[in-house]
Amino acid sequence: MDLGTIISARAVLNYARADWLGDEPDVQPVRSQDEVIIEYSAHPDAKLYLRSDDGRLHVSDLRSLEAAGNLGGTSLEMALIAPAARPVKIRIVEKGSGVRVAARLHIHGSHGEYLPPKGHHRKVNTGRFEDFAGEFANGLNQYAYVDGICEADLPIGPVYVEISRGLEVRPLRCIVEVTASTEHLTFELDKVLRWREQGWVSSDTHVHFLSPQTALLEGKAEGVNVVNLLAAQWGELFTNVGDFDGRTTIGAKDFGGDGEFLVRVGTENRMQVLGHISLLGYEGEMIKPLSCGGSNEAAIGDPLEATMADWAARCRKQEGLVVMPHAPNPQAERAADIVLGLVDAIEMMSFNPRTAQISAFGLADWYRYLNIGYHLPLVAGSDKMDAASLLGGLRTYVQLAAQDFTYRNWMDAVRSGDTFITVGPLVDMTVEGQRPGNKIALPASGGTVSINWRIESVCVPPTRVELIRNGIVVDEVRCGDLSCNGQYSLRIAESCWIAIRIRGSIAKREADIAAHTSAVYVEVGDKPIFATADAVSVLAQIEGSIAYMDTLAPKSDEARHLRLRAALELAHHRLHHKLHELGASHGHAPVHSVHVEREH
The missing domain is CATH 4.10.860 (DNA Excision Repair, Uvrb; Chain A)
Known part of the structure; x- marks a missing residue:
């Protein structure tokens, strides 16, 4: 282009209208193989030069294109797309109350062109540690995190809107007609599940690189009540270290927040071979070194000057929570630390549940420790390190019961073991009225226990409910709806642990695991659970x-x-x-x- 510049040239994204207006949890466009959107800024007398596959050069006059709306007659055809020039104020509120709420927002035009709110990128950067502007890229869909109000430049005509706010709020997808007089758009989000009101709080145990305020915004927009932002060392790079002070819980009432969404800065201390360990919520000085044992976690040549057991003991002393992250990797020292009783929970991890849900290998690792008598709650985190990772995509739900919601009470509740992890379906289970983390004592002759469960989901359908005893499926039920419940009677002859595992998938993969509870422990006589x-x-x-x-x-x-x-x-x-x-x-x-x- 002369007298101007090409800003970008990107493939047209084709969305199926029926899918967009349907109930699919994840609607992805198809990238066109023969249509490109060219974005430019130029003088009206500028000319656009395009070379076709046959090598011929085509010159187009912008005045002619803008006057005619399209140019054809050659191997290249061009059509003018309405410019995004109408400023529109957007407001997102809770249905019923009208209260403004944070959310994840996506808007695109008729040709799939992303229309971000002002202050957000037209192309979300998914490079690791390159940009952290409160944005998310899910496949070909791009999103901005907004605190309930924003302004966007929109084209005249139809625009396609998607808004979501966690696992208890029905996501909204619609088509809105923008006119020359459109100044405001208001969208209502309907909270259809009420698990927070039943004492459950959601959390992500593993987030990197975001600023504390951006982490708070993303937590609110994803319905994640507790975000654990972890300072770390990556060779010669140190991240979030300046955000750690060993005392502040961002968002807490004591620090000027509303107390409903919290961010706490902890540390992930790391070694290349012995492993990684997440130290959450501890008080006082930062536990150092953040990494040791040489590259690539520590700097080249750094000696092994600590073990994870050493770090875990210091975290406990400083009143923190010790979590073994992203099971089953890396394995090495985690085995020793669990045997020493220094670990409070084991974490499953998924960067983005669209591409990978709950790891079967990670669960098998957790089962192994339960099978030899170590009672470890299950937690989950995103290990978010870029805009392609979804904060809270795999998350922990913790039952607070009658306790007030504070960060310290959240840590205590995790330790007690009444947790489940999920990418969508919410699951509650009791065994003889006892919740996960608790023990049931049976006589040496054994007995029969009653297991009750219920599942609710907004948009990720649970397909199969599996009863797990000592890592083995002993019964299963097909689930054909977003909500289901049931009861099992199970004969117990030997000491065991019991949990519920839910199959289901955002991407409709049959074998995907969508949710899992922590375990209830059943002791028969005086014989412990122990698999040689x-x-x-x-x-x-x-x-x-x-x-x-x-x-x-x-x-x-x-x-x-x-x-x-x-x-x-x-x-x-x-x-x-x-x-x-x-x-x-x-x-x-x-x-x-x-x-x-x-x-x-």
């Missing part, structure tokens, strides 16, 4: 961690190394002793010794 094969597997993980420390880990001095190693060796001895105490027959390699020559 799982215990031996965990023991081998601890042995592997010790072998790494002795052979490959960069050491600073021998005294520190022996002190750090002692924690892992203590965990090994405890589990090994438990195996023998319960009379379990097993075969395994002895704990690694630096004095025995081996191949590594």
Whole structure:
């Protein structure tokens, strides 16, 4: 183009109108293979130069194009798209109350062109640690987070609107006709589920890079009551470190907020081999080093100067919550820390539930620890590190019961174990009236327990409800609606744990896991839950961690190394002793010794 500039050239996005106005949880457009939207800024006398596939150059006069509306007759055809030049104020309110609410907003024009609110990008940047402007890209759909009010330049004609606000509010998709006199648009969001009013609060245990205020905005817009923003080290890069003060809960009434949506800055402390650990809500000084053991989590050459057990003990001392993130990776030291009783919860993670929901491998890792008697609640986080990751896409629901909603009470409720994780369906379960995290005692002869469950979902249909006992499906029910409930009677002869697993998918994948409760524990007589094969597997993980420390880990001095190693060796001895105490027959390699020559 002469006398002007090309701003962008992007494929036309074709949306199916029926799908847009339907009930699908995720409507994606089809990218055109032969139509392109060219955005430009130019003088009226400018000319546009286009070269076709056959190599011919086509010159178009902008005055002629704008006068005719379209130009044809060659291998290239052009049509003028109405410019987004009408400023419109948009307001999003709660249905019934009329109260302004934060939400995630998407608007596009007739050719699929994204129409962002002012102050937001026309193309959302999905590069990691490149931009954090309160935006989200879900496949080909782009969104802006707004605090209930914004202004957008819209074209005259139909515009396509999508607005969402978490898992208890019905998402809105509609088509609005903008005219030359349109100045305001108001949209109502209908909260159709009332789990918050029943004592449940939602949370994301794992978010990176956002500023605390942007995290608060995204939490409000996604219906996430608690956002845990984690400072971290990435080689020579340190993120959110300046946001940590060891005392402030952003959004709390004590700090000027409404107390309904909270952000707390904690830390994710990391090592390349031994693993990552999330330290949430602790008071006082930041627990350092944030990373160690060399690249790529720590800086090149940094020695192994701490273990996750060391970090976890300090977090506990500073009244924090210890979470093992993104199960099952990395595995190494988590086994020892769980055996030492230093872990409060295990986290499942999904960057974006459209592409990956709850990891079956992560759940299998969690089942293994339950099967050898370690009572660990289930939590979930997004590990959000870019605009393609959805804050709260996989989230934790925690039952507060009669407690007031504060960050500290939230931590206590997580520890108690009455949690479930979900990408959509909300699930409640009791066993003989006992909620997850609790124990039921049966006589040595066993007995029958009654299991009650109910499920509600706004737009992600649960397809199958599975009753899990010690990691095995013992019964299942097909669910053909967004809401369902039921009851099981289960004969119990041996000590076990019981949970509910929900199949379902945003992307309609049959095997996807959409929700999972934490466990209720049933003790029969005085026999504990203990699966020898799982215990031996965990023991081998601890042995592997010790072998790494002795052979490959960069050491600073021998005294520190022996002190750090002692924690892992203590965990090994405890589990090994438990195996023998319960009379379990097993075969395994002895704990690694630096004095025995081996191949590594």
